[in-house]
Structure formats: C-alpha cells, structure tokens
Amino acid sequence: MNNKKIFAFVIFISLVVASILLLGKDMFSPYVSFEYAQAHPDKYVQVIGRLGNNVPANTEGKGYTFTMTGESDEQMAAWTAEAKPANFEHAEELVVIGKFSREKNIFVADKVLTKCPSKYKKENN
Template sequence: MKKSHIIALVVIAVAVAMIISTVGDASTYSDFGAAKKLAEGGNTNDVHVVGELKKDGQGNIMGMVYEPSINPNRFEFMMIDSLQNESKVVFNKPKPQDLERSEKVVVVGSMNLDQQYFEADQILLKCPSKYNNEGLEVEQTAMKID
C-alpha cells in the first residue's frame, strides 16, 4: 500500500472514532418521568427536560429557594415539564438572571433518586421576544392607483 492510502485510512478511522464518541455523549430530550426511569435503570447520561416554572396566582415562582448569604451556589425551584409532570429542580450554581421572565426553561442533568429531585447541570432560558407584536399599532393607508 502507498503511504497516501495508509494516511487516508488513519484519517477515516479517527473521524469515525470521533463521531462514535460524540453520539455516545449526546443527551436526549425527555420528561421528568422518563428521567426517573433512566436513573432507576442505572443510566447516568444527562437529559434535557423542557418545561415551565411553576408559578402561583401572582406570578411568583413556587418552591424557589435561593439564599446567597448562606450558599450562593444552590438554587431550587419547582418546574412542570411538557407532559405536566412536576418536580423539584436543584441547580448547584448561582440563580440565572431573568429566570422570572422566561417563557420556557430547559434543564440539563439527571434525576437524583436518593433525594427525589432533578439535579440540573445547566439551565437554558427562553425569554420573551423583544420582537413580539404586543402594543404594535398598524396604520392602514389607501393608495389610489390611476
């Protein structure tokens, strides 16, 4: 075999190995029930759970605990996933800015079976768009075409 063929085979083998390792680390979108079943089965891979913050009638986040004077790296709140399953979420980092204004929340992590809560490694927020049409006035004008 020529050296160029051997180098090409090595490059292809490295590319295939990288693709396989990336696929193995990929997390999946799920709900709290499926995340619990995965944890019970011994699967420690991270999952993405999409949902909304549980709020009371006044718009306050229910179950929110953040006391930076005691522990600035612990934030807790209640979340309802897309299938209406409810769970406590614990985030061992500071509270994200503008969390109260978010429409949807994606938490990335795994279920803690011992304490019965979802332990988030990451929180992704979908905030209200500044481009929404609320308060937008539309003026219609008539054009005369000759």
C-alpha cells in the same frame, strides 16, 4: 499519494468520527419527559418545562433549587450548582441538562437554559 499516507488519513478520520460519536453522545440527547428522566437516572438528558408558578427558586449555598412544570402539569424538582440566570423568573421555558438522582429525588442539572419572552413577537390584532 502513496498507500501509507492514504491509510494514515483514513485511520485519522475514523478516530475523529469515533471520538465525536463516543464523547459527544450527550450533546445530542433529545428532550425527554419528566417521567423518562426519572425512570432512567443513569442517562444524561435534556428536559424542557416551565418554572413552577407557586414555588419560588431557593438559593442554597452553592446553587439553587426550583420546581419545573411539564406539558401535562406534572412537576419535578431540580437543582443546579450554576449561578441563577438574570432572566430566570421571567423565562417562558426552561431546559435543564443533566441526570435525575433517585437518592435525592431531584433532577441534578449541569446546565439551565432559559427561553425568554420575546419583545419582538408580532401582536395579533
């Protein structure tokens, strides 16, 4: 290979790596607490929790709101424009991906992921 081809290949690989790091940074966001999400409304984050027991999800036009409960029983309201998953009410855990809105005092989720109770879990006898 001549030097021009090697140089072009190195530049191409550098651009691919830079694109992944810059554009894909939100894909690698770790789970954060409700408190962190509320304190950093400009950050795109993933928050894990469970569906609030006593507060049903409310459908509002194009989307729905619901309340999440965290590990320390703290609560946070969330809204998404997505369709509600069929297994939403039966999910053990929820993961919401998006940003907290200070103006509306609600977490605006681009995605809502559910973790369902597994029918394949071993029973402890």
